[in-house]
Amino acid sequence: xxxxxxxxxxxxxxxxxxxxxxxxxxxxxxxxxxxxxxxxxxxxxxxxxxxxxxxxxxxxxxxxxxxxxxxxxxxxxxxxxxxxxxxxxxxxxxxxxxxxxxxxxxxxxxxxxxxxxxxxxxxxxxxxxxxxxxxxxxxxxxxxxxxxxxxxxxxxxxxxxxxxxxxxxxxxxxxxxxxxxxxxxxxxxxxxxxxxxxxxxxx
Amino acid sequence: xxxxxxxxxxxxxxxxxxxxxxxxxxxxxxxxxxxxxxxxxxxxxxxxxxxxxxxxxxxxxxxxxxxxxxxxxxxxxxxxxxxxxxxxxxxxxxxxxxxxxxxxxxxxxxxxxxxxxxxxxxxxxxxxxxxxxxxxxxxxxxxxxxxxxxxxxxxxxxxxxxxxxxxxxxxxxxxxxxxxxxxxxxxxxxxxxxxxxxxxxxxxxxxxxxxxxxxxxxxxxxxxxxxxxxxxxxxxxxxxxxxxxxxxxxxxxxxxxxxxxxxxxxxxxxxxxxxxxxxxxxxxxxxxxxxxxxxxxxxxxxxxxxxxxxxxxxxxxxxxxxxxxxxxxxxxxxxxxxxxxxxxxxx
Numbered sequence: 001x002x003x004x005x006x007x008x009x010x011x012x013x014x015x016x017x018x019x020x021x022x023x024x025x026x027x028x029x030x031x032x033x034x035x036x037x038x039x040x041x042x043x044x045x046x047x048x049x050x051x052x053x054x055x056x057x058x059x060x061x062x063x064x065x066x067x068x069x070x071x072x073x074x075x076x077x078x079x080x081x082x083x084x085x086x087x088x089x090x091x092x093x094x095x096x097x098x099x100x101x102x103x104x105x106x107x108x109x110x111x112x113x114x115x116x117x118x119x120x121x122x123x124x125x126x127x128x129x130x131x132x133x134x135x136x137x138x139x140x141x142x143x144x145x146x147x148x149x150x151x152x153x154x155x156x157x158x159x160x161x162x163x164x165x166x167x168x169x170x171x172x173x174x175x176x177x178x179x180x181x182x183x184x185x186x187x188x189x190x191x192x193x194x195x196x197x198x199x200x201x202x203x
Numbered sequence: 204x205x206x207x208x209x210x211x212x213x214x215x216x217x218x219x220x221x222x223x224x225x226x227x228x229x230x231x232x233x234x235x236x237x238x239x240x241x242x243x244x245x246x247x248x249x250x251x252x253x254x255x256x257x258x259x260x261x262x263x264x265x266x267x268x269x270x271x272x273x274x275x276x277x278x279x280x281x282x283x284x285x286x287x288x289x290x291x292x293x294x295x296x297x298x299x300x301x302x303x304x305x306x307x308x309x310x311x312x313x314x315x316x317x318x319x320x321x322x323x324x325x326x327x328x329x330x331x332x333x334x335x336x337x338x339x340x341x342x343x344x345x346x347x348x349x350x351x352x353x354x355x356x357x358x359x360x361x362x363x364x365x366x367x368x369x370x371x372x373x374x375x376x377x378x379x380x381x382x383x384x385x386x387x388x389x390x391x392x393x394x395x396x397x398x399x400x401x402x403x404x405x406x407x408x409x410x411x412x413x414x415x416x417x418x419x420x421x422x423x424x425x426x427x428x429x430x431x432x433x434x435x436x437x438x439x440x441x442x443x444x445x446x447x448x449x450x451x452x453x454x455x456x457x458x459x460x461x462x463x464x465x466x467x468x469x470x471x472x473x474x475x476x477x478x479x480x481x482x483x484x485x486x487x488x489x490x491x492x493x494x495x496x497x498x499x500x501x502x503x504x505x506x507x508x509x510x511x512x513x514x515x516x517x518x519x520x521x522x523x524x525x526x527x528x529x530x531x532x533x534x535x536x537x538x539x540x541x542x543x544x545x546x547x548x549x550x
Contacts, residue, residue: 020243021352027410027435061412061435085354085410121239122220124342124350124406129435133412165206169215171225178232184220189211191341 005051006066007074008106009033009113011097014080015089016117021125023086026071027061030054031129034062035187036109036116037151038135039179042163043112047151054150060133060142062150115180122184123191131187134194136162162186219329219338223319226331230264234319238262239348241296242321244281246349249288254323256291257308261318263295270317271295276305311335342406343373343399352409356432356441360496360542363403368498368544375399379498381452385548386517387508388451388500390459396498397429397445410435428478440489442478446471448525449500449546458507468497468525468541476531476538495541497525502548517548 013032017024024032037050047053052066071087074080079093089097100106120128133142137155141148149155166186170177215221223231242260249258263270271293278301279287284294293309294302295318311322315330322328327338327346340347353359367373371385376399379392389395397416404414412435430443448463472495479493503519504512524543531538 020240021409025354025410027412027437030436057436059412059433059435063436118236118239121243121348124347125352126407126409126411127341127405129410129412130405130414133435161206165208165211168208169211170221171215178224178229180236181220181224181232185211185215185218188214188218192210192214193207195341 002052002066003070003073004100005106005109006033006064006070008097008100008109009036010067010070010074010087011079011089011093011100012110012113013117014087015097016113017120018086018088020121023083023088025085026068026087028129029071029087030062030064030067031132032116032120033064033067033113034150035119035128035132035183036112038159039112039115039183041151041156041159042166042182043179047156056138056141056148056150058141058145058147060138062132062138112179115178115183118180119183119187122180123187127191128187130194131190134190135159219331219336222331222336223329227264227319231319234262234264234266237266237296238319238321240300241281241294241302243349244302245284245288245292245294246323246346248281248284249292251345253288253290254292258288258291258323259293259309259311259314259320261293261295261311261314261320263318265317266298268317269295270314271305271309273303275307276303278302279304341402343367343375343403344406350407352407354409356404356408356492356494357539359404359408360494362407363400364542364544367399367403368546370547373399373403375402379447381456382508383549384511384517385500385546386450386502386505386512387458388447388449390452390454392451392498393429393445393447396447400443400445400496401430404430404432408432410437428475438489440482440486440491441494442475442482442491443494443496444471444475444478445496445498447498447500449498450502450505452508456508458505464501465525468495468543469527471495471497472527472529472531472538472541476535479535479537491537493531493538495539497541497543498546499525499543500546514550517550521545521547 010029013029014024034054040050052064054062054064057063075082078090079096080087081090136158137150166182223235245258245260280301287304291308293305297303311320311330312333314320320330322335323346325345327340328335338347342350344350371377375395379388379395381387381389401414401416411432413433415431428442429445432441446468448467450462451459453459475493475495479491482491501520503516532540
C-alpha cells in the first residue's frame with residue numbers, strides 16, 4: 001500500500017512541477033508531499049490515511065523513505081527522467097500514471113496533492129520548502145538537531161493549535177475551508193514569522 | 204513555538220487569495236486556480252520591459268463566459284506570448300492551457316464584475332471589491348509571480364550580478380549609494396549588500412532550507428561569515444563571504460579614509476579559506492563550499508562627495524578583474540571561483 005501511494009505521489013508532484021518549473025528536486029518532492037499530508041490532517045484525516053510516514057532529518061527537513069524508494073523505482077524503470085538534479089515524467093511513465101489515477105484510493109489524494117503543488121504558483125516556489133521547515137514540528141526538530149518521527153501524538157498536539165488558528169482565521173469559510181487558500185495563508189504566516197525572527201536579529 | 208493568531212488573521216483579511224474566496228465564493232476560488240498558472244506563464248514568458256503599458260489576466264467566474272468582445276483577439280498557447288506581447292496585453296484564461304490574447308489593456312476593474320482579475324502595472328495587483336489591491340512581494344523582482352528559479356547557487360549568483368547588482372536594480376541594494384551618480388557608497392554598506400543578496404537567494408534558490416545572514420550564525424566567534432545556505436535533504440552547506448570595494452562616506456557624509464581596493468578582496472579570500480578550515484572542525488558531516496562575492500564599486504580619482512569625475516574614471520575598473528594570490532579556488536576544491544559584482548556608475 002505505502003509503495004503504491006508513494007509512487008503515485010512522486011509521479012504527481014514531479015508532473016506538476018515539471019509543467020511549471022522544468023521538474024522537481026528530490027527535496028521538493030518530500031516537502032510538497034509532506035505539505036499535502038498536513039493538508040489531509042487539517043481536513044480531518046488521520047495520519048494513517050496518508051499511507052506512509054515522515055520523519056524529520058537532523059536539519060529539520062521532512063523525509064519519507066517510501067518517497068525515496070518510489071523515486072528510485074520510477075527512475076530505474078524509465079517512468080521518470082532525471083535532468084541534473086530535477087526529476088520529470090518520461091513518456092513511458094504517462095500511461096502507467098494514467099492507470100494509477102483511475103484507482104479511487106489514489107485519486108482521492110488529489111484533493112491534497114493538488115493544493116500542495118498549487119501553492120508553488122501563489123508563493124515564490126523556493127520559499128515553499130522554506131515555509132514547510134518552519135511548521136512547528138520541524139522547527140522543533142531543527143532546533144534540537146535530532147531526527148525524529150513526525151505526526152505522532154506529540155506532533156499532532158503541536159500542530160493542532162495551528163490548524164485551529166487557521167480555521168478561525170479563515171472566518172466564515174472555516175467550517176469547510178478551501179485547501180489551496182488555507183495552504184497559502186498558513187505558509188505565508190510561517191514565512192512571515194521566520195522573517196520576523198530574522199529581522200529581530202538582522203535589523 | 205506559540206501561534207500568533209492575530210498575525211494569522213491579519214493575513215487572512217489582507218491577502219488576495221482568501222479575499223477572493225470571501226468576495227466571490229467557490230466560483231472565485233475555482234477561477235483563481237485557473238488564473239494562477241496563466242499569470243505564472245505570462246511572467247515567465249514575457250519580460251517586464253515588454254509590459255510597459257501593463258498586463259491584465261482574468262479568469263471568468265463562469266468558465267464559459269466571454270466578458271470581452273473577441274474581435275482583435277487571438278487564441279494562443281502560452282509559448283506564443285513571448286513574440287506576441289509588446290507593450291500591453293489582456294489575457295483571458297481558456298480551457299486546455301490556452302489563452303485569448305488582446306494586444307491592448309482592458310479595464311481591470313470593470314472586468315472584475317464577471318471574473319477574477321490580475322493586473323500588472325510595474326507591480327502586482329488583484330481587483331478586490333472594485334479596487335486595485337497591491338500584492339505583497341517579498342522578492343527583488345517587479346512581480347512575485349513566475350520568477351526565475353535556480354537549482355545551482357552559481358547560477359543564482361550570476362543572475363543576481365547581471366540583473367540586480369550591475370545597475371543597482373534591487374531596491375534594497377540601491378540604498379547602498381550615497382549619491383545619485385553611484386560614485387560613493389554609503390557608510391557601512393555591507394549589511395545592505397548582504398540583505399539584498401540573501402533575499403534574492405531566498406526567492407530563487409530551489410530546495411533551500413535556510414538562507415541565514417551573518418548575525419544568526421558564526422563559523423567561530425571571531426570570524427563570522429556573511430551568508431550561510433543549507434539545503435533540504437542534503438549535507439551540502441554554502442558559506443558566502445561578502446566584501447565590497449570602493450569609496451564610502453562617513454556618517455556625516457564626508458569621504459571616509461577607508462578606500463577598499465583589490466587587497467580587500469584578497470583579504471576576504473584569506474578569511475573565507477580560514478572559515479572553511481574552521482568549519483571542517485565544526486561541521487564535519489557537511490560538504491561545505493565557500494563563495495567569495497565582491498561588490499565592486501571602485502572608481503578612479505574620487506576625492507569628496509559632490510565633486511564629479513569623468514565618465515572614463517567612473518568606469519575605469521569596469522573590466523579590471525582582481526588578481527588573487529594565493530588563488531584559493533585553484534588550490535582547494537571547496538573554494539569556488541570568486542564572483543565580482545561590478546556596480547555601474549550613472550554616466
